[in-house]
Amino acid sequence: MGLAVPYGNSKTIPFEKRYFAGGANGMRGWTVRGLGPGSYKGSDKNIDFINQSGDLKLDWNIELRSHLFWKLHSALFVDAGNIWTLRSSGDPESDMAMFRWDTFSESIAANWGLGLRLNFGFLLLRLDMGMKIHDPARLDKWVRPEQWLHRDGFALHFGVGYPF
Numbered sequence: 001m002g003l004a005v006p007y008g009n010s011k012t013i014p015f016e017k018r019y020f021a022g023g024a025n026g027m028r029g030w031t032v033r034g035l036g037p038g039s040y041k042g043s044d045k046n047i048d049f050i051n052q053s054g055d056l057k058l059d060w061n062i063e064l065r066s067h068l069f070w071k072l073h074s075a076l077f078v079d080a081g082n083i084w085t086l087r088s089s090g091d092p093e094s095d096m097a098m099f100r101w102d103t104f105s106e107s108i109a110a111n112w113g114l115g116l117r118l119n120f121g122f123l124l125l126r127l128d129m130g131m132k133i134h135d136p137a138r139l140d141k142w143v144r145p146e147q148w149l150h151r152d153g154f155a156l157h158f159g160v161g162y163p164f
Contacts, residue, residue: 002057005086012087018053021083021109024157025164026059028079028130029111031155036083037097038107041137054083056099058108061164065117075115077128077163082109082136106141110134113154128157 004013021037022030037054059081067073084099084107113130131148134141147153 001059004055013055015053018055019057019083020053021057021059021081022155024128024159026061026079027081027109027111028077028113028128028157028163029132029155030109030130034155035109036107036136038082038084038099038103039136040097051097054097055086056084058082063115063163071119073117073119075117075126075128076112077115077130078110078112079130080108080110082107107136108134109136124161126157126159126161126163128159128163130155130157 002019004017004019006013020033021027021035023032023034027035033052036052040051059079061077061079063075063077065073065075085097086099088095088098110133111130112133113128115126115128117127118125131154132143132152135143143153
């Protein structure tokens with residue numbers, strides 16, 4: 001969980017201090033910075049670095065790991081969370097990005113996935129494939145199993161070290 005609040009005469013958080021969601025160390029069903037804030041979705045379906053950042057971040061992860069053979073391990077994981085903004089900029093898209101208690105449950109994203117790990121003791125290499133379960137940016141927020149392997153339904157991530 002993270003919360004960033006501007007202080008002094010600042011009205012916003014500097015861009016480099018804001019939160020983002022998606023990627024190898026958080027919501028693994030989305031590409032890096034591909035999730036949020038809230039139910040925001042860019043108009044042209046491209047990642048929008050400026051608008052896809054937030055002041056509040058909630059991120060839950062659970063991972064079941066097991067040894068396969070030699071130095072190869074497997075993982076089954078579930079991630080849930082999102083980012084939100086705390087202030088409205090006045091346009092309708094920013095209202096979809098704001099944290100509100102009445103839409104909180106609808107704006108939580110969720111994914112599940114499988115991963116392989118090469119554990120050398122001093123170095124861990126991992127490959128994760130996350131598949132979306134609940135996508136707040138879609139009209140039909142629940143992603144059906146037959147859509148998991150479609151282009152927008154999953155993401156592949158390579159990482160070094162454990163995700164959390």
